Amino acid sequence: MNELLRRLLFLPPQRSTVAAEIDGLHFLVITITMVGATAVALAGGYFLFKYRRRAEMVGKPNPGATSRPALLVEIVVLVLLGALFLWLWLIGYRQYMRLAVPPEDALDVYVMGKQWMWKFAYPHGAASVTDLYVPAGRPVRLTMTSRDVLHSFFVPDFRIKQDVVPGRYTTVWFQATEPGTYQILCTEYCGTEHSYMRGQVVALGPEDYARWRADGEKIVPREPSLKTDLTGRVEKLDAPREAQAAQAEQTMAWRGQRVAAEQGCLRCHTLDGTRHIGPTFAGLYGRRVPLESGGEAVVDEAFITASIMDPVREIHLGFSPVMPSYLGRIAPPDVAAIVELIRSLRRVEPAEGALEEGIRSFDEEVAAP
Amino acid sequence: MSHALTGDADLPQEAVGPQETHEVDYLRAEGGVRSWLLTTDHKRIGLMFYGLVVLFLILGGLFAMVLRAELITPEPTLIEADTYNRMFTLHGVIMVWMFMIPSIPNVFGNFVLPLMLGAKDLAFPRLNLLSLYVFALGSVVTLGGAALGGTDTGWTFYAPYSTSTSTAVVPVVAGIFILGVSSIMTGLNFIVTTHTMRARGMSWTRVPLFVWAIYATSVIILFATPVLGMSITLVGIDHVYHFGIFDPRLGGDPVLFQHLFWFYSHPAVYIMILPAMGVISEVVCTFTHKPPASYKAIFISSLGIAFVGFFTWGHHMFVAGMSTFDAGVFGILSMFVAIFSAIKVFTWVATMHRGSIQFSTPMLYFLSFLFLFVFGGMTGVAVATQSLDVHWHDTYFVVAHFHFIMVGATLTGFLAAAHYWFPKMFGCLYSERVGMIGATGVFCGFFLTFFPQFLLGNAGMPRRYYAYPERFQWLNALSSGGAFLLGGALLLTLVNLLVALKRGRRADGNPWTSRSFEWMTPTLPPKHNFAVPPRIGRGPYDYHLTEEEAHARVSPG
Numbered sequence: 001m002n003e004l005l006r007r008l009l010f011l012p013p014q015r016s017t018v019a020a021e022i023d024g025l026h027f028l029v030i031t032i033t034m035v036g037a038t039a040v041a042l043a044g045g046y047f048l049f050k051y052r053r054r055a056e057m058v059g060k061p062n063p064g065a066t067s068r069p070a071l072l073v074e075i076v077v078l079v080l081l082g083a084l085f086l087w088l089w090l091i092g093y094r095q096y097m098r099l100a101v102p103p104e105d106a107l108d109v110y111v112m113g114k115q116w117m118w119k120f121a122y123p124h125g126a127a128s129v130t131d132l133y134v135p136a137g138r139p140v141r142l143t144m145t146s147r148d149v150l151h152s153f154f155v156p157d158f159r160i161k162q163d164v165v166p167g168r169y170t171t172v173w174f175q176a177t178e179p180g181t182y183q184i185l186c187t188e189y190c191g192t193e194h195s196y197m198r199g200q201v202v203a204l205g206p207e208d209y210a211r212w213r214a215d216g217e218k219i220v221p222r223e224p225s226l227k228t229d230l231t232g233r234v235e236k237l238d239a240p241r242e243a244q245a246a247q248a249e250q251t252m253a254w255r256g257q258r259v260a261a262e263q264g265c266l267r268c269h270t271l272d273g274t275r276h277i278g279p280t281f282a283g284l285y286g287r288r289v290p291l292e293s294g295g296e297a298v299v300d301e302a303f304i305t306a307s308i309m310d311p312v313r314e315i316h317l318g319f320s321p322v323m324p325s326y327l328g329r330i331a332p333p334d335v336a337a338i339v340e341l342i343r344s345l346r347r348v349e350p351a352e353g354a355l356e357e358g359i360r361s362f363d364e365e366v367a368a369p
Numbered sequence: 370m371s372h373a374l375t376g377d378a379d380l381p382q383e384a385v386g387p388q389e390t391h392e393v394d395y396l397r398a399e400g401g402v403r404s405w406l407l408t409t410d411h412k413r414i415g416l417m418f419y420g421l422v423v424l425f426l427i428l429g430g431l432f433a434m435v436l437r438a439e440l441i442t443p444e445p446t447l448i449e450a451d452t453y454n455r456m457f458t459l460h461g462v463i464m465v466w467m468f469m470i471p472s473i474p475n476v477f478g479n480f481v482l483p484l485m486l487g488a489k490d491l492a493f494p495r496l497n498l499l500s501l502y503v504f505a506l507g508s509v510v511t512l513g514g515a516a517l518g519g520t521d522t523g524w525t526f527y528a529p530y531s532t533s534t535s536t537a538v539v540p541v542v543a544g545i546f547i548l549g550v551s552s553i554m555t556g557l558n559f560i561v562t563t564h565t566m567r568a569r570g571m572s573w574t575r576v577p578l579f580v581w582a583i584y585a586t587s588v589i590i591l592f593a594t595p596v597l598g599m600s601i602t603l604v605g606i607d608h609v610y611h612f613g614i615f616d617p618r619l620g621g622d623p624v625l626f627q628h629l630f631w632f633y634s635h636p637a638v639y640i641m642i643l644p645a646m647g648v649i650s651e652v653v654c655t656f657t658h659k660p661p662a663s664y665k666a667i668f669i670s671s672l673g674i675a676f677v678g679f680f681t682w683g684h685h686m687f688v689a690g691m692s693t694f695d696a697g698v699f700g701i702l703s704m705f706v707a708i709f710s711a712i713k714v715f716t717w718v719a720t721m722h723r724g725s726i727q728f729s730t731p732m733l734y735f736l737s738f739l740f741l742f743v744f745g746g747m748t749g750v751a752v753a754t755q756s757l758d759v760h761w762h763d764t765y766f767v768v769a770h771f772h773f774i775m776v777g778a779t780l781t782g783f784l785a786a787a788h789y790w791f792p793k794m795f796g797c798l799y800s801e802r803v804g805m806i807g808a809t810g811v812f813c814g815f816f817l818t819f820f821p822q823f824l825l826g827n828a829g830m831p832r833r834y835y836a837y838p839e840r841f842q843w844l845n846a847l848s849s850g851g852a853f854l855l856g857g858a859l860l861l862t863l864v865n866l867l868v869a870l871k872r873g874r875r876a877d878g879n880p881w882t883s884r885s886f887e888w889m890t891p892t893l894p895p896k897h898n899f900a901v902p903p904r905i906g907r908g909p910y911d912y913h914l915t916e917e918e919a920h921a922r923v924s925p926g
Contacts, residue, residue, distance in 0.1 A: 010824040010844070022756050026827075029754060033747035040714060041740040047721035048728065048736065051657070057725045059882070062658035064723030065912035069662035074715050081711055085704040088754050093697050095756030100693045149530040150623060152688065152763060156829025159760045163689045165624065166529065167617025170690045183838070187763040187831040189523050190530060192450050195834035 016158035017175040025091050102173035106141035110333040113151035113164040116193035121331035133212050136203040139175040152188035176203035256341025259334040279316045283347035290317040304339050394893030409494035410896055414501050415479035422472045429463035432456050437849040443839045453835045454521035461524030466548045467508055469779050473644035477786045478583045484887035485577045487568025487903045492561040496554050504551035511544025528615030528626040532607040542601040549594045556590035559583050570905035577909040581668040582647025585675040589636045597633035631682035639678045641775050645782025652731045652785050653717050655883040657724030660910035662716045670709040677705045687758045703753035710746050730804035734785035737812040745773030766826020769819045792880045796893040797873030803865040810858025817851025885909045889923045901925040
């Protein structure tokens, strides 16, 4: 029955743990809709025929015009209808809450939407574009943000969808019931190539998933020894504290500060404007800086990203080329978080004359008493 | 048009009825282009609005045809992606703000509301004329934006895409702002007219249901439109000066825009549909020769929809990143709209019971309306059910849903009105046979266009897709075929009415033997409607009276 209705309604296969339950409600609602609309139209058509104006009626007042409507019947039907709608709402809301709250043991994956592709970063350090690798049969929680405009992450086979919003995180979770590939579609209009912003969830069986993880390590090498050197002074957070920290991270800038500490950035770059081994992050964003090789560069997202990945290519005048490359060692969402951190420390330019005015009035106030 | 009518009016029999006068009718009262352009006659202004909205319906319809032709194949067919994106934006903008919102109120509301109330004109005739010119200006600015290359944001202008796209956002939002000003002017005029210009004897329970619907619509327009004006102005400012109100890169919030936009645009759905419901109430009573099964149920539900409609906007945002608690509240409030709508549907159907029903083109449109409205409305309940909306949100299911309810109901209401009041407006009759063929074609075309889109949505096809995975193709082709059928049927209907203007039989005073007050005036009303203000001695749906008695109880003076 389930399969027949699903095919009749053109619904995609049910490949997540919630899909069958949601489809059950779907069948119920759509059946009520079809039956209701047809019944009302048929009643109208029947009355149209049954009470058609006969020749002897033309030009005479309608004796039926004084008939009393069956108000009681109508009220009873409306109350029943109201109860029906409430019942549907109740089921729908419970399912919605189930979709909204990920299981505690869910695996985390970070998703970045940008015009016009999906990027994925995994906690163990791997990264991928377009294809999202997950283990089948395990809940996966996606923490998503966008680099530019709104996008929406939609997997029809899983019956899940969540808008991906720049400047904030949204989450969605799913558990694929069996290995396979499931299409990802962007459902929030995002410009020219919106309809080509597709991807796929690759759900792997336990062995394949383990192999992918191992290969992933090879493709994206990590050097733990170097990391330890760089983070020598940073205490490694233990797991519960890390979880707490993640909870407390309301903004990308906070996350950026944590990542900067973990990755050792803060050993050389300060956040308060003091000069150290590298340029301070304070007031850096948006500035035009002189380069060692001559010329200038504007510190924007592109420049910061390039400097993290290939630091020696362009060196700020007056600093030594000592920074190592972080290419492949920081997950894409973390890079974005660091960019966000630097941006949050940008210098806000006061209006022309405002600074002088402020100094003058301050001096006056100090001089007054 | 006036040429044909001038010819017809030479025929001997003039309008019948107690108010028969020998005043010249409104079409011939004054001649020349100037007399039309500077008129303050609500009927002439209504006709000029008529011309404009039909023009925009054709324009928006042509865009729709190109879009559907593009979607016949999964990969590029006719136009490029950028052109496609601009075209669906313009299709939406034109259909929403230049056709559906002004269609019934500004054309038929303008024309019949004062006649129904026994008034000589609207309360502010010059404001009415100004509204026409402001509307024309808004349309010119919007279409000017289209000529400058158009914009590709979709009619919803979601930030931060709308604030960062390089296309002509500013003229389009400026045009919509101006159109909103026109809406407000007309809405205000209707409210004041209904309160102050009712004829003697017309108590609040004798006000025709169409007037109630227009009144409820005007209240929504007055409360909601300023919010739209404000939010799209902010989009325009953000676009030009990068204030960052909706742009997170500058500290703004894109979800805030969605709240503001839907605070207007959800009630706007009722701005479109309530007038259509008013038309349907009139059509049902006239052609069944019965008072509504419950007059109070219909007007109270109109006001109820207008009120509850303001508290449901969040159901557009279940997956936008809103709190789950808010989503639940918005979900349950949305169900109330369905209850009020159900009250109306039951009342219409109950009205047909024991009626003396004349089978006619407007009645056929009523049947279409009934099916499209109930189906569209029930799928509204479906998308208000949160877990289901997660799958359907921003897919073709939603596209099909709002076309069924907004367009299906508004368009069939508009066409029912166009046929029902045709003799009143132009003094002649259209071909009933061709009218019915047109009505059947419109229904079949409409169903064939949008029913497959429900299935496409189920299958997971997102909206605003220029190219799509191949598995969606045959449903798309079916939908495109339906669209062309719908276009053809609309064209047939238009031709039928245009031919009727030239060749139509003369209508006598009250061709549908209605008891509604607008039919108590001469076939073509004179410029000021009534030589002496009428005194109303009965309700608008007193079908237990003979026609003579009914006329006698609407006496002059």
